[in-house]
Amino acid sequence: MVPAARRVDSFAKSRGVRSNKRLIGKRANRVTRRRKRTPGAAEEQMTETMKIEFVALTALPVQTRASPERAGGEAGHARTLVIFMGKDFAFGAATRRLIGDRGEALIKKAAAVVKFKGKALTALDLVAPAGLAAERLVVVGTGGDGDGEDEEGQIKKNVPPQPFDHAGLGGFVMGKLGHAASATVAFDPPRPAKDPVRAATDFTLGMRLRDYRFDHYKTKKNEDGEIKGRADIVLAAGEPSAVRREAKGGEAVAAGVLTARSLVNEPANILHPEEFANRVMALKKLGVEVTVLDEAAMRELGMGALLGVGQGSVRGSRTVIMRWRGAKSAKDSGKSKAKPIAFVGKGVCFDTGGISIKPAAGMEDMKGDMAGAACVVGLMQALAGRKANVDVLGAIGLVENMPGPEAQRPGDIVKSMSGQTIEVINTDAEGRLVLADLLWYVQDKFKPKFIVDLATLTGAILVALGQEHAGLFTNDDELGKRLIAAGKATGEKLWRLPLGAAYDKMIDSKVADMKNTGGRHAGSITAAQFLQRFVNGTPWAHLDIAGTGMGSPASEINQSWGSGFGVRLLDRLIADHYEG
Numbered sequence: 001m002v003p004a005a006r007r008v009d010s011f012a013k014s015r016g017v018r019s020n021k022r023l024i025g026k027r028a029n030r031v032t033r034r035r036k037r038t039p040g041a042a043e044e045q046m047t048e049t050m051k052i053e054f055v056a057l058t059a060l061p062v063q064t065r066a067s068p069e070r071a072g073g074e075a076g077h078a079r080t081l082v083i084f085m086g087k088d089f090a091f092g093a094a095t096r097r098l099i100g101d102r103g104e105a106l107i108k109k110a111a112a113v114v115k116f117k118g119k120a121l122t123a124l125d126l127v128a129p130a131g132l133a134a135e136r137l138v139v140v141g142t143g144g145d146g147d148g149e150d151e152e153g154q155i156k157k158n159v160p161p162q163p164f165d166h167a168g169l170g171g172f173v174m175g176k177l178g179h180a181a182s183a184t185v186a187f188d189p190p191r192p193a194k195d196p197v198r199a200a201t202d203f204t205l206g207m208r209l210r211d212y213r214f215d216h217y218k219t220k221k222n223e224d225g226e227i228k229g230r231a232d233i234v235l236a237a238g239e240p241s242a243v244r245r246e247a248k249g250g251e252a253v254a255a256g257v258l259t260a261r262s263l264v265n266e267p268a269n270i271l272h273p274e275e276f277a278n279r280v281m282a283l284k285k286l287g288v289e290v291t292v293l294d295e296a297a298m299r300e301l302g303m304g305a306l307l308g309v310g311q312g313s314v315r316g317s318r319t320v321i322m323r324w325r326g327a328k329s330a331k332d333s334g335k336s337k338a339k340p341i342a343f344v345g346k347g348v349c350f351d352t353g354g355i356s357i358k359p360a361a362g363m364e365d366m367k368g369d370m371a372g373a374a375c376v377v378g379l380m381q382a383l384a385g386r387k388a389n390v391d392v393l394g395a396i397g398l399v400e401n402m403p404g405p406e407a408q409r410p411g412d413i414v415k416s417m418s419g420q421t422i423e424v425i426n427t428d429a430e431g432r433l434v435l436a437d438l439l440w441y442v443q444d445k446f447k448p449k450f451i452v453d454l455a456t457l458t459g460a461i462l463v464a465l466g467q468e469h470a471g472l473f474t475n476d477d478e479l480g481k482r483l484i485a486a487g488k489a490t491g492e493k494l495w496r497l498p499l500g501a502a503y504d505k506m507i508d509s510k511v512a513d514m515k516n517t518g519g520r521h522a523g524s525i526t527a528a529q530f531l532q533r534f535v536n537g538t539p540w541a542h543l544d545i546a547g548t549g550m551g552s553p554a555s556e557i558n559q560s561w562g563s564g565f566g567v568r569l570l571d572r573l574i575a576d577h578y579e580g
Contacts (some may be wrong), residue, residue, distance in 0.1 A: 001339055001415045001429035002550075004071050004258065005543045005564070006154070007254070008378035010424065013084055013305070013381065013512040014165065014481070018060075019052055019197070024117060025036055025052070026382065030347070030441075031494070033142060035321070039089060041255045048122050048394065049144075049208075049209055049211055049212070049230045049386070050207065050230055050233065051229040051230055051231065051232050051233065052204055052207070052208075052233045052234075052235055053118070053233070053234045053235070053238075054234075054235050054237060054240040054241075054243050054244040054247070055234055055235070055237075055240055056235050056236065056237070056238075056240050056421075057094040057186060057188055057236045057237060057238055058094070059236065060094075060098055060186060060236050060290055061133070062098060062100060062183065063081065063098050063100070063132045063133045063134055064099065064100040064102045064131055064132060064133075064477050066104055068372035071074070073125065074144060077151035077278065079134065079135060079136075079183060079184060080134065080136040080177060080178075080181060080183040081098075081099065081132075081134035081136070081137050081138070081181065081183070081184050081186065082135070082136055082138045082140060082173055082183055082186065082335070082517070083095045083099065083137070083138075083140070083188070084139075084140050084142050084188060084190060085107070085118045085124075085139050085140070085141055085142065086118050086119070086142050086143060086144050086188075086189075086190035086191060087117065087118050087143060088112075088142030088144070088155045089104070089108060089118065089190075090118070090144065090188055090190035090191075091104070091580065092186075092188035092189060092190050092192075092416045093188070094186065094188040094236075094238075095186055095188045095190075097337055098388070098445075099132070099187055101475065102131045102336050102404070103127050103129075103131070103132055103137075105125075106126070106129055106130060106132070106186075106206070107124065107137075107139055108232070109333060109375075109486065110124060110126055111124055111139075111563070114484045116139070116141070116144070117141070117567045118141040118142065118144070119141045119143055119394065119522075120141055120142055120143030120332055121140075121141065121168070121169070121172045121309075122139075122141040122178050123138055123139065123140050123141065123172075124138070124139040124152070125137075125138050125176065126138075126139070129384070130530065132182075132184065132246050132457075138173070138176055138177070139345060140169070140173055140182075142169070142189050142190060142191065143542060144191070146452050152424075159416055159543075160579075161257060164189075164193065164199070164558075165491060165508070166193065166198075166199045166200075166202040166203045166206065167202040167203065167205050167206035167209070167490075167556075167557055168202055168206060168491070168555070168556040168557060169556075170202065170203035170204060170205065170209075170210070170557075171206040171207065171209060171555070171556035171557035171558075172206075172210075172556045173185065173203075173206075173207065174206070174207040174210035174517045175210055175556065175559075177195055177231070177454070177503075177571065179211060179213065180229045180230060181231050181232070181233070182231075182233075183203045183231075183232075183233055183234070184233075184234040184236065185233060185234070185235050185236065185264070186233055186236050187199075187200050187203060187236060187237045187238075188236075188238075190358040190556055195578065196237070196238055196239065196245065197239055197242045197243050197246055197510065198407075200235065200237045200243040201243060201246040201247050201249075201250045201550065202249075202250070203235075204235060204243075204247050204250060204251075204522050204530075205247075205250040205253065205254050206557050207231075207233065208250075208251065208254035208258075208555040209254055209257060209258070209401040209558060209564075210556065210557050210559070210562055211231055211348075212258050212261060212556070212558070212559075212560055213559075213560070214261065214262060214265040214560055214561075214562070217267075219455060220445075232525060234351055236297055242358070243364065248386065249323075249386040252381075252382050252384075252385030253382045253385075253386065253567065253568060253571050254383055254384035254460070254566075255381060255382065256378035256379060256380075256381040256382030256383075256385065256569060256571070257382070257564035257567045258378075258564065259374075259377060259378045259381050259556070259564075260280050260371075260374040260375050260377065260378030260379075260562070260563040260564035260567050261374075261378075261560050261562040261563065262562070263276070263279070263370065263373075263374035263377065263378075263562070264367075264368045264370070264371050264472075264549065264550050264561070264562030264563070264564070265379045265560060265561055265562040266367070267367055267380075268349050268350035268366075268400075269349050270289060270366040271349055271367075271370075272349050272350075272400060273310070273315055273316060273317055273318045273347070273349055273398035273399060273400060273517040274315065274316060274372070275317060276318070276347060276349060276396075277292045277318040277320050277398060278319075280292075280320050280322065283322060283377070283380055283381055283384065285383065286370075286384035286385060287323065287324070287384055288322050288323065288324050288380055288381075288384050289323040289324075289325070290320065290321070291320070291321040292318055292319070292320050292321075293319040293320075293321070294316065294318060294323065295307060295316050296317075298317065298319055298437075301417055301437075301441065302415070302417045302419075303319070303416075303437040303441070304414045304415040304416060304417070304437075305414050305415075305416040305417070305433040305436045305437045306397050306399065306433060306434045306436075306438065307420055307436040307456070308408045308412070308414040308433060308559065309348075309351070309354075309399050309401055309408070309427075309433050309434055310400055310401070310402075310405035310423070311401035311404075311406045311407060311408060312325045312355075312401070312402040312403055312405075312408065313400035313401070313402040313404060314402075314404065314405025315397070315400045315402075317351070317396075317398060317399040318398040319391070319395065319396070319397050319398070320378045320395070320396050320398065321390075321395050322376070322390070322392070322393070322394035322396075323340065323376070323393050324380055324383050324384050324388070324390070324391070324392045324394075325391055325454070326340070326384070326388045326389050326390050326391065326392070327389055327390050327391040327579075328389070329391070329499075329524050338391050338522025338529045339391075339446070339447055339448060339449050340391040340392055340393040340446060340448050340449070341374045341390070341391070341392055341393070341397075341448055341450055341452075341574070341578055342392070342393040342394075342395065342442050342443075342446060342450070342451045342452070343375075343379060343393070343437060343451070343452050343453070343457070343570060344372075344376070344394075344395045344396070344438050344442055344452070344453040344454070345370075345372035345373035345374070345375055345376035345397075345436055345453070345454050346369070346372040346373060346396075346397065346431045346434055346453070346455035346456065346457065347370040347372065347373030347374075347393070347396045347398040347399065347434070348366075348370055348399055348400070348401055348430065348431055348434065348456075349367070349369070349370050349398060349399065349400050350366055350367055350369065350400050350401070350402070351369040351401045351431075352367040352401055352402055352403055353401065353411050353427065353428035353431065354401045354403050354407050354408065354427030354428060354430060355403050355407055355408070355410060355427045356401065356410060356426045356427040356428040357403055357428075358557045359552055365550065365551055366499070368456065368549065368550030368551065368561070368562060369431070369456050370456075371545060371549030371562070371563075371565070372396075372452075372454035372455040372456060372543075372545060372566075373396035373397070373398065374549075374562070374564070375454050375545070375549070375564070375565065375567055375570070376394040376395070376396050376418070376454065377393075377394070378564055378565070378566075378567040379394065379567050379570050380392065380394045382567055382571050383571065383574065388571075388575070388579055389580055390579045391518045392471055392485060392574070393442065393448060394548075395441070395442050396534060397434040397437070397438045398437065399430075401430050403426070403429075407427070408424055408427060409424070409427070410425060410427060411424065411425075413511065413512045414433070415432075415549040416436050416437055416439075416534070417436075417441055417444075418436070418536075419531075419533055420512045420513040420514065420533065420534075421512040421514075422436070422509075422512055422513065422514055422515065422516055423509040423511055423512040424436075424515075424516050424517045425513040425516055426517045428517065429458050429517040429527070430515045430516075431455050432457065432516060432530045432531055433516060434456075435455060435531055435534070436530070436531065436533075437454055437529060437534075438453075438535045439451060439453065439534040439535050439538070439540075440534045443534075443535055443536050443538045444458055446556060448460075448487050448538065450476065450479055450538065450540060450541070451535060451538055451540045451541075452479075452483070452540070452541045452543065452570065453531065453540070453541075453542050453543065454545055454549075454566050455542070455543070455544060455545065456544075456545055456546040456549050456550065457527050457542075457544045457545075457548075458524045458527050458544055458546055459523070460520075460522075460523030460524040461524045461529075461544040461546050461547055461575060462480070462546060462547040464545060466498070466547060467547040467548055467551075467552045467553055469487075469493045469494055469495040469548070470487075470492070470493070470494050470495075470543050470544060470545045470547065470549075470565065471495060471497050471524050471528075471542075471543065471544035471549075471564075472484065472494040472495060472496045472497065472541060472542070472543060473496070473497055473498075473499055473524075473525070473528035473531075473532075473541065473542040473544070474496070474499075474541035474542070475532060475535070475539065475540055475541075476498065476539040476540065476541065479540075479541050481570070482549060482573055482576070482577055483541055484498050484544075484575060485571040485576075486569050486570070486576065487569055488573040489572050489576075490564065490568040490572050492548070492565055492568055492569040494543065494569075497524065497527060497528075498525065498574070499525065499526070499532065500538045503518075503522055503525045503529050504529045506518030506519065506522070506526050507520075507526050507530050507531070508524075514533065516530065522523050524544055525542070526540045543566065544553075545565055545566060548563060548565040549562075549563060549565045549566070549569075550562055550563065552565065
């Protein structure tokens with residue numbers, strides 16, 4: 001991303017408008033040569049990196065029994081035991097049985113030396129603990145029932161504690177264990193969760209998300225002596241069979257998040273619009289219907305706004321439509337009659353800013369200007385992977401915004417699929433042009449119950465919200481409330497900003513129906529007002545994820561540049577309100 005003052009709508013461009021056979025031939029040859037130069041570039045990022053087995057807590061042997069050998073594991077790959085401790089050396093009953101008085105005394109002695117008090121997301125790490133069977137004992141703090149936090153995260157007296165983040169706890173544990181660890185986790189928190197099965201499922205989700213890494217372009221690996229292979233985790237829980245059932249859905253959601261992250265992390269010379277569309281085809285294996293529209297098809301539909309963005313690039317633009325018909329009603333009522341819920345993603349595979357070119361500093365981050373599209377693909381994978389009982393449509397517009405000889409110019413006027421004309425004031429405000437045609441196409445052809453779009457749309461949203469919240473704009477209060485609740489439940493937080501007639505006037509044009517930017521003031525709001533002109537009254541929400549979709553701060557569940565933001569949020573929205 002470029003500096004915030006520069007990012008009025010920082011990101012993409014899509015191919016179109018003219019058909020030149022010589023240029024198309026050159027383009028195809030270049031793509032072929034690039035593929036030959038980059039072996040393995042198209043390999044999928046959906047491989048399993050972690051094995052998790054579920055057993056009963058009562059099945060774990062007492063650790064203080066005399067044992068002729070340590071608890072499993074090869075040399076250099078020894079099994080670790082993870083337990084949880086609250087304030088004042090609070091342990092769960094099953095944990096006390098595991099470690100016994102000898103283990104508890106050992107922990108107290110070691111804790112006194114390093115002043116470990118069981119504060120949430122802290123750990124005491126003991127290697128070859130005396131008198132215990134485990135090769136390594138990791139005691140993880142979970143805090144206590146003391147004072148909670150207010151909405152700003154500040155510690156306050158007499159404030160009820162917030163719901164515990166078990167996904168974050170799982171990520172923290174995985175971070176302490178390290179990649180390819182062999183460990184047994186006694187999931188027996190001192191403060192029992194209201195829903196122990198959900199808590200254990202979220203914990204395993206967090207472990208899977210933290211274990212992700214994007215390093216297949218590195219030629220020198222394992223420099224730090226890190227063990228190769230996948231993690232082997234045994235999770236001991238109170239209701240292992242129930243956790244095992246629920247965890248299958250969590251595993252599908254994790255896979256969707258990781259796919260979204262990998263798409264965002266890919267370099268733009270590899271993941272151009274055509275290659276992106278090709279990778280979406282992998283969803284067919286899960287039962288997702290996938291249709292790809294090339295430039296000729298989009299031109300026939302009249303998508304002049306989307307095509308105008310990409311016309312400066314040698315890469316062709318694409319629109320990809322995905323459909324998961326998981327609801328029985330969608331299967332039985334006939335494909336043309338069912339009304340899905342729809343998610344639309346901006347997919348600018350690289351954004352130079354076009355003729356309104358960005359500064360060089362930070363431009364490399366514009367490979368992530370397709371994070372909205374990546375989220376939609378990850379969401380569709382998650383829903384299909386867990387066989388969600390819902391009818392969902394996903395649509396993404398894939399373009400490159402380049403300053404080539406055929407690039408559109410500031411002052412150009414393009415005609416959108418809706419018939420409305422747009423004066424291009426700034427070619428770096430291109431994402432809304434891509435979304436304009438997508439939104440119109442989706443509402444017109446599929447008549448969805450509602451639409452949610454996601455886009456790394458404006459630098460102004462970072463000025464307003466930083467990287468703690470994504471911006472939410474909506475014409476439907478109920479949809480807005482449900483999205484905010486899902487954000488709180490998953491930690492992918494949203495903050496609602498206003499829409500209004502006064503803001504809408506800021507994008508009126510003297511020579512066309514509208515202009516693509518209203519200037520620096522209220523930049524995120526005027527971008528949303530622009531999009532609202534293309535939903536035709538359909539219930540709709542716009543999520544501006546410029547601060548959260550890429551380059552967001554590292555967390556317990558993500559150490560990657562690409563965050564996969566939005567997959568868990570929207571999956572939770574669907575699970576809570578639209579399945580069944």
